Amino acid sequence: MADVLDQVDERETRINEMRIQAIRNAGRELHPIGECHWCNEPFDAGSPKLFCDATCSTDWGRRKR
Ligand SMILES: [Zn+2]
Structure with a gap:
């Protein structure tokens, strides 16, 4: 048992x-996917951004932890 x-x-x-x-x-x-990793807001083509602003970045980091 x-x-x-x-x-x-x-x-x-x-x-x-x-x-x-x-x-x-x-x-x-x-890595950049052409849109925000958090809210899926689309970026300009070829944009190296991961998030649209610090708020999304912070929220994403908080969720992951
Ligand atoms: Zn966003």
């Missing part, structure tokens, strides 16, 4: 680690 619980626990821990890793990677590998 304890073994089964340990296995479930271990699997959940691994899933959580993967989620955390995915969030970290998203933050590190954020």
Whole structure:
């Protein structure tokens, strides 16, 4: 019985680690997509911006954490 619980626990821990890793990677590998990553406001073609302003950037960062 304890073994089964340990296995479930271990699997959940691994899933959580993967989620955390995915969030970290998203933050590190954020690149311009032609629109705001937070509110999807479209930018001019070729714009290197990630967010339309600091508010979106802050909100995005807060959500990720
Ligand atoms: Zn925005």
